[in-house]
Amino acid sequence: xxxxxxxxxxxxxxxxxxxxxxxxxxxxxxxxxxxxxxxxxxxxxxxxxxxxxxxxxxxxxxxxxxxxxxxxxxxxxxxxxxxxxxxxxxxxxxxxxxxxxxxxxxxxxxxxxxxxxxxxxxxxxxxxxxxxxxxxxxxxxxxxxxxxxxxxxxxxxxxxxxxxxxxxxxxxxxxxxxxxxxxxxxxxxxxxxxxxxxxxxxxxxxxxxxxxxxxxxxxxxxxxxxxxxxxxxxxxxxxxxxxxxxxxxxxxxxxxxxxxxxxxxxxxxxxxxxxxxxxxxxxxxxxxxxxxxxxxxxxxxxxxxxxxxxxxxxxxxxxxxxxxxxxxxxxxxxxxxxxxxxxxxxxxxxxxxxxxxxxxxxxxxxxxxxxxxxxxxxxxxxxxxxxxxxxxxxxxxxxxxxxxxxxxxxxxxxxxx
Numbered sequence: 425x426x427x428x429x430x431x432x433x434x435x436x437x438x439x440x441x442x443x444x445x446x447x448x449x450x451x452x453x454x455x456x457x458x459x460x461x462x463x464x465x466x467x468x469x470x471x472x473x474x475x476x477x478x479x480x481x482x483x484x485x486x487x488x489x490x491x492x493x494x495x496x497x498x499x500x501x502x503x504x505x506x507x508x509x510x511x512x513x514x515x516x517x518x519x520x521x522x523x524x525x526x527x528x529x530x531x532x533x534x535x536x537x538x539x540x541x542x543x544x545x546x547x548x549x550x551x552x553x554x555x556x557x558x559x560x561x562x563x564x565x566x567x568x569x570x571x572x573x574x575x576x577x578x579x580x581x582x583x584x585x586x587x588x589x590x591x592x593x594x595x596x597x598x599x600x601x602x603x604x605x606x607x608x609x610x611x612x613x614x615x616x617x618x619x620x621x622x623x624x625x626x627x628x629x630x631x632x633x634x635x636x637x638x639x640x641x642x643x644x645x646x647x648x649x650x651x652x653x654x655x656x657x658x659x660x661x662x663x664x665x666x667x668x669x670x671x672x673x674x675x676x677x678x679x680x681x682x683x684x685x686x687x688x689x690x691x692x693x694x695x696x697x698x699x700x701x702x703x704x705x706x707x708x709x710x711x712x713x714x715x716x717x718x719x720x721x722x723x724x725x726x727x728x729x730x731x732x733x734x735x736x737x738x739x740x741x742x743x744x745x746x747x748x749x750x751x752x753x754x755x756x757x758x759x760x761x762x763x764x765x766x767x768x769x770x771x772x773x774x775x776x777x778x779x780x781x782x783x784x785x786x787x788x789x790x791x792x793x794x795x796x797x798x799x800x801x802x803x804x805x806x807x808x809x810x811x812x813x814x815x816x817x818x819x820x821x822x823x824x825x826x827x828x829x830x831x832x833x834x835x836x837x838x839x840x841x
Contacts, residue, residue, distance in 0.1 A: 425453040425528060428461035432479060433469025435607040435641060437497055439550065439558045441467050444496070444524045446549035451525050463528045468497035470573050473745035476502075483510060492531040496521055498577035500540055501749070512536045518578050519543055519563070546584045550592070555795060555821045557596035558605040561589060561625070565609040566616060567644065570684045571713065573747035578609060583618045586625050590632065597634040602793055602821050603665075603804070604629075605639045612647025622647070623654045630661050637793065639808065642669045646686035648695050656702050666706035667808035668699060669738075673713050675727035682718045683752075689730070696734055707807045709738030714770055715763030716744050717755035724766050731773060735781060737809070739774045743767045775833050782831035785809070789841060794822045811836045 427448055431441045444465065445455060458464060464486055468479045479499055486493045487510055495506065496516040503515055514527035517540035530537035545563060562583040565575050593604055606629075608614060615621040622643075629638065648655060648670060659666060670692075674680055677689050696708060712727055731739065743763050746753035792803030792811055801813045803824060812835055813826060826838035 426456045426461045427463050428458045429465045431467045435558050437467050439560045440521055442551045443548045444521050445551045447524050463531050464493045466495050468499035470498040494527045494531050501577050552596045552599040555602040557601035558607050559592045561608040561614045566613045570751040576749055581613050581617050583615050586628050593629050597636050602636050607641040610644045611641045612643035623651050626658050637665050639665045645692050649691050665808045666703050669709040671711040675730035676723035679723050707737040710736050711740040713742050713744050714767045715758050735777050741770050779833045785828050788828045791825050794818050811838045814839045
């Protein structure tokens, strides 16, 4: 069997893809490009309507080409809809990827196969290759956001043990990983279900010997607030990337309440200010959803005001789209023209902020870890800023001292010194 995996969505999905690779390779299957593969695995995402449409279009294209395919990931929630058009496509849930070989063999035979049972994924093998390794902390979350469908797909929080996670990190470091991405739907919820917490986990992981950096994945504000001082102390460790992804979603307390988020704007501000006071140059990334059903012009302006005040280093902007099965889908929706207009305004504001912040980085000298080669070599500094390097002859994993010589709105450019 020759297979090809197309992964959509979050880092957690990428870790699932690596587990499926390990399972298939253990069965003497070979990973190849899409053209040469005889079965395509689509590891899907339902966070955004546009992404879902892309995946459904891909299924349609593969069907027309008579190319066997397997659907995994969160889109299994659409099984009835998908079965109407593609009755025989094998479908796995996020919890049943251990059955990927069975699903693929059925796809090759043109046979229907469905498995959406909940299996323990913590003992599944995985593949670590390259200098970046993603290590999952848990499956599911404790949130109940009114706009989110992911918690319907992945279920309630099921944390892996500290021992298991530590072993995975050790294995990744042994295989040459220099950047360890700790990932979950909400890393801050880690351990609540097994009588531990993120602080205990990080303290254990940072005891691991080796030359590596830890990048902590998305963490919701309500959890950060409960162990704020302890988390800041951990971030001072030289092995921690000074990068915090803490989603805002809205600058209005009214909207946060409608979204069923478990924090207030005042709590969020306290977190941001305290981190910036203790670690001034760190990168804080956030997310905003524009056009939530109850968002008024005043609510939207409050979001803009907070972006202006905090000048986030990274801002992920999403236009609200109603997801099936969520309470927000049943709310009165805003006119799409209003959402587009507000989204454009937010994007323009952030573009100006990014340009100004990148300008401030010019002539800075820093060390970066070279992580990839595309058109140019690129690397990350300790604050997880991505920097393109003009130097031609480099190696992935090399630590390089550089000077930032130029910038654009979306990119820093440097050369070795």
